[in-house]
Amino acid sequence: MSLDFNDETFRNDFTFKNSPKAIKRFPFPFPEDSYMYSVNMEPHVPGPKGSVFEHMFDVDEHYVAEMRDRAQVLADDPLRCQSLPHMELAGWDLLELIMESKARDYPQWFELHKNGNHWHWINRPLQIEQKFTFMDPTTLPCGPMEYITRQTQGDFTLQDQRDENLWVEAGMVTTQADWSLDFDIGMNFHQWHAPVPKAHEMGVFDRALKFLLKLQHGAPVRRFNWTMTVDPLLDTSPENYPKWGPGKTTMTPETIGSRQHLRVELQTLHRLPRSNAIAFPIRCYLIRFEELVTVPKWGRRLHRVIRDIPDELATYKGFLRNKPLMVDYLAQFDDGAPTSPGFWAD
Amino acid sequence: MSVGAPKIPVVVTEVVQVNDLIKRFRFQRRDGDAMPTFSGGAHVVVEMDDHGTRRMNPYSLMSAPSDTSGYEISVRRDDVGRGGSLYMHTHVQPGMEMVLSHPVNLFPLDNRAKKHLMIAGGIGITPFVAQMAQLQAMGGRFELHYSMRSPALGAYAQVLKAHYDDRVHLYYDEEKQFIDLKNLLKGQPLGTHLYVCGPKGMIAWVRATATEMGWPALSVHSEEFLAPPVGKAFEVQLAASGKTITVAPNQSLLEAMEANGVEAPYLCRGGACGQCETEVHRCDGHIDHNDHWLTDEQKASNTKIMPCVSRFAGAALVIDR
Known part of the structure; x- marks a missing residue:
């Protein structure tokens, strides 16, 4: 493994960790000391150099290990990747978007050479070289969406747009916060969001859908979501709940700093050109509490957010049981000093 | 188009008289780069500077979606319309620089169809x-x-x-x-x-x-994109921006707002997409609802207006822009 990428695991011995550099660029999701749902979308435009927003698709030190974990999840459960037949065109759109972005943004790792529809893709970190014919699925080892998302961090869903709604009809989902593609596939926007509390009364989903139906090619948007995860597990799926759910019951004041992780999703939305579908990458970033509190502002703020969050939300996000332990642990890093606005570290 | 969405600076590379009424225009990027691919049924909004009047008309793309070397549209001349098609027919020549929106598809194929x-x-x-x-x-x-x-x-x-x-x-x-x-x-x-x-x-x-x-x-x-109809001039108060503007006979309310520096969202500019829907605070008169977007109940209640195609006659119209 090259020096750029960690040799680490997200299961069994859990050797995952963030380097000081990765901590510094962690996408801390709270711009203020409290949290409530909102349609918090903003243009997905390039952010500061070195930040997770610098490029369209962030490739970080966990890349190779995350792709190894994805391959393992798929070997155990192939239904984590599904695409209904009419979504293949959207898969090609996604493959093109990712290959072009990565080759442009990380030329030291990725190359894409095109001669008409004859494409040549090189992925150095994963030691992949592939010559194929664009739009001809027989020239790839698997479908286009599966091919490129086996080489790209984050989960992906593809939404068809029709009848004034969005329909989740393809996806690669192995790093999810307790939801299932196999269960949701074929649902529309309101159906797959049905379990989310409070947001319906606030009209959040009607407004979000209206916004997304008009999402334009060339103008992607992004938002954050977050939850809590015990141990650095990427695959917290309902299918595997018996394997990871009980871990929540074994937390102690001694282990919470090292085992409790804040799990942040950087979600982006892209209109795809040929299919008119919408691609929804959901990129998961994990950080253990011990790592997070090395940034004083984040330690103070996370304490206040968790302390004040309504129980209904803590229940939905699956951490109500350990909320008191979290608040007690985080309190020692909150001296009551004011925090600066925005999520960047001071 | 949402305000601030990316646009494509192009040069007109070909103008072909297809028949007595129709001309075809080809656009290529000024920087020589490839155009975005698109899905069949998509349109672009063509921006025109018609002797000081800014016109933005939607036209369906008719070139092959896989042809990224340029886009083609066909424009039918409308001698009694507001002038957008006449401008395209009489003033647009090869070599001219223009600006297009990114493609937007309000008429997509259903890919599930047999x-x-x-x-x-x-x-x-x-x-x-x-x-x-x-x-x-x-x-x-x-x-x-x-x-x-x-x-x-x-x-x-x-x-x-x-x-x-x-x-x-x-x-x-x-x-x-x-x-x-x-x-x-x-x-x-x-x-x-x-x-x-x-x-x-x-x-x-x-x-x-x-x-x-x-x-x-x-x-x-x-x-069906509607060309904004011509009509009599009328006055509108824009509550959010604190301006009172006059909409000229051959101008739409949306165009009048833009001409007065008030940006409003839009996509199709033809009464179909719903993007420019605006709250009406007060309507003392009659709104000509020319759009396909609002329901009959909404039209009857005069609580919303589509500024891209609808007009007003009466004593006072106050809207939330």
Whole structure:
């Protein structure tokens, strides 16, 4: 493994960790000391150099290990990747978007050479070289969406747009916060969001859908979501709940700093050109509490957010049981000093 | 288009007189880069500087979606309209620099369809030209029925016939040839989707016939962009920006707002997409609701207006912009 990428695991011995550099660029999701749902979308435009927003698709030190974990999840459960037949065109759109972005943004790792529809893709970190014919699925080892998302961090869903709604009809989902593609596939926007509390009364989903139906090619948007995860597990799926759910019951004041992780999703939305579908990458970033509190502002703020969050939300996000332990642990890093606005570290 | 969405700076590389009424325009990027690919049925908004009046008209893309070297549109001259098509016909020449929006598709193919049945009237042929090219490349099953006034005014009819052969059926009004719609709809395989683009009357006829014959509403798709109608000048108060503006006879309310430095969201500028929907605070008079977006109840209550196509007559109109 090259020096750029960690040799680490997200299961069994859990050797995952963030380097000081990765901590510094962690996408801390709270711009203020409290949290409530909102349609918090903003243009997905390039952010500061070195930040997770610098490029369209962030490739970080966990890349190779995350792709190894994805391959393992798929070997155990192939239904984590599904695409209904009419979504293949959207898969090609996604493959093109990712290959072009990565080759442009990380030329030291990725190359894409095109001669008409004859494409040549090189992925150095994963030691992949592939010559194929664009739009001809027989020239790839698997479908286009599966091919490129086996080489790209984050989960992906593809939404068809029709009848004034969005329909989740393809996806690669192995790093999810307790939801299932196999269960949701074929649902529309309101159906797959049905379990989310409070947001319906606030009209959040009607407004979000209206916004997304008009999402334009060339103008992607992004938002954050977050939850809590015990141990650095990427695959917290309902299918595997018996394997990871009980871990929540074994937390102690001694282990919470090292085992409790804040799990942040950087979600982006892209209109795809040929299919008119919408691609929804959901990129998961994990950080253990011990790592997070090395940034004083984040330690103070996370304490206040968790302390004040309504129980209904803590229940939905699956951490109500350990909320008191979290608040007690985080309190020692909150001296009551004011925090600066925005999520960047001071 | 949302305010701030990216635009494409282009140069006009070709202007072709297709027939007495229609000209075709080709645009390429000024920087020589590739255009974005698009999906058949998409349109772009063409920005025009018509002697100080900013016009932004939507036109369906008719070039092949996979051709990223340039975009093509066809414009039918409307001698009694507000002037956008006349401007395109009389002023736009090869070499001229213009600005396009990114493609937006409000008339997409349903990719689940087992077969795509397309009904075109007149200039309504243009989105189908792009859709057929895309379906041909993907191996999709389609059939076009294209009705026009005469062979002389039937743009692209012979080219399409030569290219797609028995998948294209032509009908000339002057020769008393008409689409036998009932029999056509009766003979379609299960899972067929029906698309219609053309004059208002044709869309209504096709929709009504399909409904009558029991076609599922969600299998029938239509697109009709309205040109903003001309009318009498009227005054509007913009509550959010604190301005009172006058809308000229050949200007839309949306254009008048833009001319006064008030940016409002838009996509189609033709009453179809809903993006510019605006709250009405006070309406002391009559709104001419010319859009396809608001429901009849909303129109009757005068609580919302679509500034891209609707007009007003009366004592006072106050809207939330």
